[in-house]
Amino acid sequence: MLLKHDIEFTLNGVRKRVTVDITMNALDMLRDVVGLTGTKYGCGEGECGACTIRVDGETRNSCLMFAVDFNGRDIVTIEGLAADPKADALREAFVEHGAVQCGFCTPGMVVQASHILDTHPDADAETIKRGLEGNLCRCTGYKKIVDAVESACCGGR
Amino acid sequence: MNVAEKPVIAPESLIGQRIQKKDAPEKAAGKTRYIQDMVVPGMLHAKILRSSRVHAKIKSIDTSAAKALPGVHVVLTAADVPNQQPIGVARDHLPLKGERVRSLRDEIAAVAADSDEIAEAALKLIRVEYEDLPIIAGPEDAIKPGAPLIHPAPLDADGQPKSLPPKTPVAFAGKADNIAMRFDYTHGDIAQAEAESDVVVEDTFQLHYVTHCCMGVSGVIAEFDASGNLLMYSNTQVPFLHKREFAEYLNIDPSRVRIIQPPIGGGFGSKLDIYPFEVICIFLARAAKRPVKMVFTREEEFLASPTRQPVLLTLRSGCRKDGTLTFRQVHTLHDNGAYTSWGATTPFVMMQTFSSLYRVPACDYHTTVVYTNNPYAGSFRGYGNLQATFAIEQHMDMLAERIGMDPLDFRMKNAQDAGEVTGQGMTFKSCGFKECLTTAAERSDYRRKHADNIANRNARGPVKRGIGIASMLHVGGGAKIYPSDGCGTILKLDDFANVTLITGASEIGQGSETVLSQLVCEELGLPISAVTVVNNDTAITPWDVGVHASRTTFIAGNSAIGAARKAKAKILAAAARKHGCDEAELDLRGGFVVVAETGEPLVELARLMRNLHFSDKAELVMTTFYYEPPSVHQDKAFKGDVSAAYAWAAQVVEVEVDTDTGIVKMTKVTGTHDVGRVLNRLGLEGQIEGGVVMGQGYALTENLIVDNGVTRNPNFRDYKLVTAPEIPEMDITFVESMDGEGPQGAKGVGEAPSICIAAAAANAIYNATGVRIFGLPFTPEAVYRALRGATPKPHWQAWKPA
Numbered sequence: 001m002l003l004k005h006d007i008e009f010t011l012n013g014v015r016k017r018v019t020v021d022i023t024m025n026a027l028d029m030l031r032d033v034v035g036l037t038g039t040k041y042g043c044g045e046g047e048c049g050a051c052t053i054r055v056d057g058e059t060r061n062s063c064l065m066f067a068v069d070f071n072g073r074d075i076v077t078i079e080g081l082a083a084d085p086k087a088d089a090l091r092e093a094f095v096e097h098g099a100v101q102c103g104f105c106t107p108g109m110v111v112q113a114s115h116i117l118d119t120h121p122d123a124d125a126e127t128i129k130r131g132l133e134g135n136l137c138r139c140t141g142y143k144k145i146v147d148a149v150e151s152a153c154c155g156g157r
Numbered sequence: 158m159n160v161a162e163k164p165v166i167a168p169e170s171l172i173g174q175r176i177q178k179k180d181a182p183e184k185a186a187g188k189t190r191y192i193q194d195m196v197v198p199g200m201l202h203a204k205i206l207r208s209s210r211v212h213a214k215i216k217s218i219d220t221s222a223a224k225a226l227p228g229v230h231v232v233l234t235a236a237d238v239p240n241q242q243p244i245g246v247a248r249d250h251l252p253l254k255g256e257r258v259r260s261l262r263d264e265i266a267a268v269a270a271d272s273d274e275i276a277e278a279a280l281k282l283i284r285v286e287y288e289d290l291p292i293i294a295g296p297e298d299a300i301k302p303g304a305p306l307i308h309p310a311p312l313d314a315d316g317q318p319k320s321l322p323p324k325t326p327v328a329f330a331g332k333a334d335n336i337a338m339r340f341d342y343t344h345g346d347i348a349q350a351e352a353e354s355d356v357v358v359e360d361t362f363q364l365h366y367v368t369h370c371c372m373g374v375s376g377v378i379a380e381f382d383a384s385g386n387l388l389m390y391s392n393t394q395v396p397f398l399h400k401r402e403f404a405e406y407l408n409i410d411p412s413r414v415r416i417i418q419p420p421i422g423g424g425f426g427s428k429l430d431i432y433p434f435e436v437i438c439i440f441l442a443r444a445a446k447r448p449v450k451m452v453f454t455r456e457e458e459f460l461a462s463p464t465r466q467p468v469l470l471t472l473r474s475g476c477r478k479d480g481t482l483t484f485r486q487v488h489t490l491h492d493n494g495a496y497t498s499w500g501a502t503t504p505f506v507m508m509q510t511f512s513s514l515y516r517v518p519a520c521d522y523h524t525t526v527v528y529t530n531n532p533y534a535g536s537f538r539g540y541g542n543l544q545a546t547f548a549i550e551q552h553m554d555m556l557a558e559r560i561g562m563d564p565l566d567f568r569m570k571n572a573q574d575a576g577e578v579t580g581q582g583m584t585f586k587s588c589g590f591k592e593c594l595t596t597a598a599e600r601s602d603y604r605r606k607h608a609d610n611i612a613n614r615n616a617r618g619p620v621k622r623g624i625g626i627a628s629m630l631h632v633g634g635g636a637k638i639y640p641s642d643g644c645g646t647i648l649k650l651d652d653f654a655n656v657t658l659i660t661g662a663s664e665i666g667q668g669s670e671t672v673l674s675q676l677v678c679e680e681l682g683l684p685i686s687a688v689t690v691v692n693n694d695t696a697i698t699p700w701d702v703g704v705h706a707s708r709t710t711f712i713a714g715n716s717a718i719g720a721a722r723k724a725k726a727k728i729l730a731a732a733a734r735k736h737g738c739d740e741a742e743l744d745l746r747g748g749f750v751v752v753a754e755t756g757e758p759l760v761e762l763a764r765l766m767r768n769l770h771f772s773d774k775a776e777l778v779m780t781t782f783y784y785e786p787p788s789v790h791q792d793k794a795f796k797g798d799v800s801a802a803y804a805w806a807a808q809v810v811e812v813e814v815d816t817d818t819g820i821v822k823m824t825k826v827t828g829t830h831d832v833g834r835v836l837n838r839l840g841l842e843g844q845i846e847g848g849v850v851m852g853q854g855y856a857l858t859e860n861l862i863v864d865n866g867v868t869r870n871p872n873f874r875d876y877k878l879v880t881a882p883e884i885p886e887m888d889i890t891f892v893e894s895m896d897g898e899g900p901q902g903a904k905g906v907g908e909a910p911s912i913c914i915a916a917a918a919a920n921a922i923y924n925a926t927g928v929r930i931f932g933l934p935f936t937p938e939a940v941y942r943a944l945r946g947a948t949p950k951p952h953w954q955a956w957k958p959a
Binding site (some may be wrong): 029037039040041042043044045047048050055077078079082091094095096097098099100101102103104105106107110126128129130132133134135136137138139140141142143144145146 | 420424455609842846874878
């Protein structure tokens with residue numbers, strides 16, 4: 001018998017009320033209940049960063065959170081970054097610098113990079129690499145991702 | 158626009174530009190729908206029960222409790238699918254195993270249910286009774302006299318070999334030994350060449366398990382329509398080959414199988430074979446009469462997707478005092494795992510490197526591929542070339558040192574040139590190898606650093622610097638393995654002069670959509686934005702052999718150019734008729750038909766297209782082209798010019814070795830690649846950088862630990878991919894050898910950048926420390942031990958069956 005719980009939170013600027021199993025993880029809720037599939041399952045244990053979201057501004061691996069932990073929080077996913085002009089510039093930088101290949105890690109990378117941009121607007125390449133350490137990419141070798149984030153940082157300067 | 162006011166249009170080229178990837182905006186916005194994201198109305202969710210024993214007979218399977226669980230639609234075992242066909246490269250296993258399991262990944266039962274959670278719960282209710290069998294944990298055990306057989310002949314109840322019906326799985330056919338495949342190649346007189354050698358070295362090299370780690374895990378959706386036609390959403394890299402194979406397994410006409418490829422979250426060779434999960438998902442969909450989706454967990458991906466081929470390799474090499482190579486003799490033992498996938502066939506590529514990377518008068522190559530109870534290896538970017546290059550390029554340094562020659566000079570003396578026909582019959586029509594060597598060496602200041610590092614080996618402080626070089630040869634113009642190595646294109650222009658490019662070539666993230674669009678636009682004088690690519694549906698796209706062997710830019714590129722040139726000829730002929738001039742005087746530029754010599758615009762292309770279409774003699778511009786490269790199949794002795802072009806590279810790796818901790822830091826990679834010609838500079842750099850870092854992982858951090866048949870580290874915490882802070886500085890340059898057959902002169906490059914890194918790292922560690930390490934990976938523990946002489950040197954007595 002699964003226990004259900006009603007939760008209320010802000011998702012990408014919109015208030016949401018959802019009933020979820022208490023054991024459901026936040027990633028599954030976003031993908032399967034809410035239907036936002038930009039946040040990816042890569043490992044389910046917080047090692048790859050493909051499921052990175054922002055929770056009250058900080059970045060989190062959504063696969064490691066329970067859905068009920070969203071209660072009362074302000075959640076932003078890759079889809080929510082569409083409304084953020086700074087993130088627009090970031091996405092454009094990813095495209096312009098060739099930071100996208102298969103693209104599976106990209107949403108998590110962009111969300112993580114948006115946090116770097118907010119917290120370290122003048123970040124240099126080394127700081128950016130540290131900031132992206134928890135996000136795995138198998139295609140690009142990271143260089144063009146770092147270049148993209150660096151250009152967005154400098155662009156905001 | 159009034160044509161009269163339009164200024165002249167000068168020729169412009171897209172070739173060599175930095176072209177943004179067409180699918181990047183969608184991907185960066187999180188809008189791209191991968192197979193994991195797809196929902197088909199009415200679909201069920203499937204899970205597979207895998208063996209809990211490494212090697213065992215299955216005594217019984219009880220699925221009754223699982224079948225009784227609410228929400229479970231179908232539970233299947235081998236007994237429920239009596240007409241299973243054998244699958245895989247050697248057709249040596251069934252999707253569902255009924256009598257015997259030979260590895261921990263073996264599929265015993267499968268469930269389709271209303272949700273993943275219910276399917277998981279059902280798996281836990283299935284009871285399997287086993288009788289354990291002796292485990293063959295490594296390839297050396299597999300060839301011991303009297304070793305237990307992994308695939309013995311099946312016996313009747315009275316102990317007699319069963320009489321087997323036709324089309325019986327090879328796995329059941331019974332084998333007298335554990336040998337899965339053999340490869341024997343030779344050219345020249347080895348004995349005489351060895352007798353003429355002044356120096357001979359022999360060493361054993363040990364190459365480990367690594368795996369692809371595509372960020373998107375494996376997945377498939379299968380559904381049948383009311384008439385029994387199969388639709389699959391699949392991540393395959395070879396849709397047309399698989400369409401045919403799936404039809405064979407289902408005993409239906411191939412025209413009734415349609416494969417759609419959603420965007421793929423990484424390939425790297427992992428999706429070249431048909432795996433049991435795909436066939437099982439089809440079985441479930443057939444039984445449930447509902448669409449069925451199956452997606453792996455990450456742990457499952459580590460346990461049940463292919464690995465790179467582990468290899469034990471003994472190499473004997475010789476040269477003369479003047480630095481001329483004399484011979485190479487190679488014996489390898491390939492650990493096939495329990496079944497045969499593409500990893501077993503990596504000798505096709507390995508022997509090319511041994512026979513033809515350098516001019517070597519005599520080469521003798523032998524591989525024995527043996528069954529064990531380990532995971533089975535598939536194709537993985539480089540296809541055996543990382544393993545071969547690891548051995549060869551260390552021996553190049555070792556031979557050079559023995560004769561007192563600079564390692565770069567030694568390579569230059571033996572390097573191939575354009576025009577060379579090798580002992581294996583490969584013909585190097587374009588070859589920038591020597592320029593790669595000199596460029597990479599000069600840009601990295603290789604000679605000076607190499608000498609300085611040796612001089613500084615005994616300097617104070619634990620951190621030693623090293624520099625190492627390695628080179629590679631790889632197919633760059635397709636590889637003629639199948640009856641055709643071709644690709645088809647259908648191209649159409651609409652009445653706004655937008656192009657739809659329908660190609661057989663698959664996009665797996667490598668950027669084929671973009672580079673193919675670029676090649677078409679170069680012919681038709683249009684911007685990249687004018688092209689829509691359709692490339693993922695076997696019901697629409699023309700045939701292609703698949704995305705592998707670094708072939709897509711070359712083969713699909715030539716095919717796209719062929720279709721575009723036919724369209725251009727048709728357009729110019731129509732414009733010439735209309736304007737009363739000679740079509741040879743016309744060209745396409747900037748969306749206009751122009752007078753070639755002056756650049757004077759004659760008519761807007763979109764307007765011409767509408768005139769053609771909406772006229773009394775209505776006409777559309779639609780063309781087709783099939784490109785088959787001018788390569789040949791190898792003969793039975795593995796000789797023949799199997800690729801239309803060959804790619805070359807030299808990479809210099811710089812390391813810092815902390816002798817106190819064994820930590821090797823890769824500080825810089827200087828790579829020079831003969832790519833024929835740079836097409837999309839942005840995409841090319843991305844491919845090379847990604848390949849270099851994948852090579853770095855192979856060399857330093859990645860190690861799938863398989864211990865007595867058990868994979869010990871099926872997760873990203875213990876299987877270490879390289880992360881952003883660890884990447885080296887990368888200095889990547891290109892040699893443009895302008896291959897005569899290549900699209901705009903280009904050659905394939907997809908696999909090339911990973912190939913040299915581990916070999917160059919080995920040479921760099923030696924340069925830093927004076928210690929040579931013959932096994933991978935160079936983890937801190939391994940290096941620490943090796944520096945203290947605590948690592949036994951791998952040794953394998955070269956062996957081949959009588």
